[in-house]
Amino acid sequence: MDEIELSAAFEQHRPRLLAVARRVLGSHADAEDAVQETWLRLDRHAGDEIENLGAWLTRVIGRICIDILRSRSARAESALEDDDSDPIVTEDADGPEDAAVEADAIGMAMLVVLDSLEPAERLAFVLHDVFAVPFSELGPILDRSTDAAKMLASRARRKVQQQPRPHEERRRRREVVDAFLTAAREGDFEALMRTLAPDVTWQHRTAHGTTVMVGANEVLTAVRQGNPERVQARRVSVNGRPGILAWGPTGRPIALMACTVANGRIVALVSITDAKRLSRMQLPPSSR
Missing domain, CATH: 1.20.140.160 (PhyR, sigma-like (SL) domain)
Known part of the structure; x- marks a missing residue:
């Protein structure tokens, strides 16, 4: 031939x-x-x-x-895997747009399942x-x-x-992120530890570069240094996955966090606190 x-x-x-x-x-x-x-x-x-x-x-x-x-x-891919591209951040609530995402997720159910094999x-x-x-x-x-x-x-x-249906997995991921938020807000560090995988990684991206922490105890130490009374934080959608957006006392966004959840625990966190980068993003407003 x-x-x-x-x-x-x-x-x-x-x-x-x-x-x-x-x-x-x-x-x-x-x-x-x-x-x-x-x-x-x-x-x-x-x-x-x-x-x-x-x-x-x-x-x-x-x-x-x-x-x-x-x-x-x-390892699980983070919703903020790309250092340079800005993520799409929206409210993480059930509505018309959410329903469209859900319908697409069901159509992609086979791909979601295959990723587990x-x-x-x-x-x-x-x-x-x-x-x-x-x-x-x-x-x-x-x-x-x-x-x-x-x-x-x-x-x-x-x-x-x-395998659970996509909407069930999405609900479970939301619940883990909500539990993390509640524990951090209330200072319940035992509950917070239960939301974290022992080898969780936290990439912290600032204007000066990126630092990486590994381990639940390291994440716990970082959370303890915060002041929840001066910060408003709630769950948002970061590139279609549950994340957290925090605003300071003036209502200005001060931190965006993408959460990767697997097997009922957070296995990776990627946060952006670069004020210049946050200011150019289209982010949901503070409710204050």
Whole structure:
């Protein structure tokens, strides 16, 4: 098969390869990269005899997806992950806009669930349950036996069935952030500790740079230094996730915090106290 024939044959499979990669990776850009890498690998094997091109391509893109998933950071991503871009901050209350977000979240429920799976489980579930790849073909993609591939898909399926619906998870995250706020406001540090993961990280971004604290005790020490009587704080939505916005006595925003919640506890905090940066954001007003 010459290069023109090979390219034409690949293009016939491209839509399915892209669909597989998008479902597994949850990112259009990553999926496009995976498909391109699949083509490059096929081009390098142009002189080889490939009996079943579709199966060969599925195996290759499956392994590429596994590599991409494994290379991603294992920690939860923060809603303020990008140092330079300003987040979208809105009131975190149920209303028409909130309902639209909720409807979209339900439509993306599968992606939310897939994020909870290990890379091999995720690939096994998507390829078998969504794209009907037989276990006899799935095993080699995962470097597992057929029986092991069946077990991976079965385990993934159970996890999918056990996952809470997106609106339930959102409610739980809100409850954790509210509990953190209440405990800090009332000086109930035992209750506050219960809202924090032991290895919680807190990135504090100021006009002078970023500092990072690790551990619940470090966060507790920082909270103790504050004066809740002079600060008004309430839960807001930071890029669609629960966060906290605080205003000083004059009603000027003094701190914005994004909270990452997992397994019922806050695992990461990112706060911005840079007055210049806060002043350029469109932030909800103080209720005072």
